[in-house]
Amino acid sequence: MRDGDSADVEPSGRLLLAATPLGDPRDASARLLTALASADVIAAEDTRRLRNLANALGVKISGRVVSHYDAVEAARAPVLVDAIRQGQTVLVVTDAGMPSVSDPGFRLVSACVAADLPVTCLPGPSAVTTALVLSGLPCERFCFEGFAPRRPGERRRWLAALATEPRTAVFFESPRRLATTLADAVEVLGEDRPAAVCRELTKTYEQVLRGSLAELAKWATDGEVRGEITVVVAGAEPSVAPLDALVARVRERVDGGERMKDAVSAVAAGSGVPKRELYAAAVSEESAESAEDGALSDD
Incomplete structure (x- = not known):
């Protein structure tokens, strides 16, 4: 487990994951502009799109640019980890949105975590x-x-x-x-x-x-x-089981030695029926059966 870096000490090398605009360049954060201009290495899913984004933002890239798409991410990771170890800032950007979310980035983050190297994120747009x-x-x-x-x-x-x-x-x-x-x-x-x-x-x-x-x-x-x-x-609507079927399940558990309250709680979980309603129905049926048994005994 790694403690957070001190607020007063800037790590000498680190991995930056940065969200990029989905379409409108004006959605770029001020921190992204700074990172694009100052990172030692920029690992981009598409280097052409990166340069187009930088041009649209009026940012001059001073660091080394390397491709970092799905097919090469695993091979690139050790090289980028070494760069971070040597004190360089590596910035990861994808074509749009947040790296690692159905885009390259996860393998490099895992490698840095395993190597106990600093990883941080510049939040922003997400589809x-x-x-x-x-x-x-x-x-x-x-x-x-x-x-x-x-x-x-x-x-x-x-x-x-x-x-x-x-x-x-x-x-x-x-x-x-x-x-x-x-x-x-x-x-x-x-x-x-x-x-x-x-x-x-x-x-x-x-x-x-x-x-x-x-x-x-x-x-x-x-x-x-x-x-x-x-x-x-949309998510599925909760299914509501028939009340009489739920009462029968409660009765089975009670007949097996379980307390009525505990049986109702167990059966009501995930059924879509409130515990109070199920308890009332179970007690009502029990009372009706007791009354019927009493009438039969009188006969």
């Missing part, structure tokens, strides 16, 4: 949270699922795992596969599940479509979809 708040769907709890699987079988199994997920789900998808993925989602999650398709976030042709999965699937099928796509799908 995940931007799409989430624009979707109009609940944001209190959500899960990020990365890119949807490409193969049909894997994609259906992946969607099936989301069928009972109560949290809002956010994932990325290629515009070429969006129609197929949404059609699969209709079959697996249901045509009425609320969702949103967010396209070209913060860019000139930003578009957010909200509706049911069936409506969005039809839109994606009817026209040509372009640009960067983020999909947001």
Whole structure:
């Protein structure tokens, strides 16, 4: 476990992860501009996009620029770790958004953590949270699922795992596969599940479509979809088991020697039925059975 670095001592070498604008360069933070101008090494997912961003921001890059995309990240990590050990600042940027979030960066962070080297982050734009708040769907709890699987079988199994997920789900998808993925989602999650398709976030042709999965699937099928796509799908509604079935389960546990209060708590968990309501129903049935037994004995 590494203690935080003293606020009075600047580490001689460190790894910086920096979020870059999704589209509009004006979303760049002041700290990103400083880092671009001063970093000893900039590891960029696409070096051409990096230089275009620097030009748009009016920043002159003084450090060494190296490519840092998925296929080379593992091989680059030891070299970049050595640079940090030697006292250099290594800045990692991707094409848009936050490094490591479905983009290169995770392997290098892991290597630096293992080597006990300083790692920090310059926060900023994220397609995940931007799409989430624009979707109009609940944001209190959500899960990020990365890119949807490409193969049909894997994609259906992946969607099936989301069928009972109560949290809002956010994932990325290629515009070429969006129609197929949404059609699969209709079959697996249901045509009425609320969702949103967010396209070209913060860019000139930003578009957010909200509706049911069936409506969005039809839109994606009817026209040509372009640009960067983020999909947001509402979580599953909690399923409510029939009250009489829950009461029967409570009775089984009570007959097995469990206290009524404990049995109700155990059965009510995850059922969608409040404990107070289930307890009242269980007590009512017990009272009715006792009354019936008393009437039979009188006969």
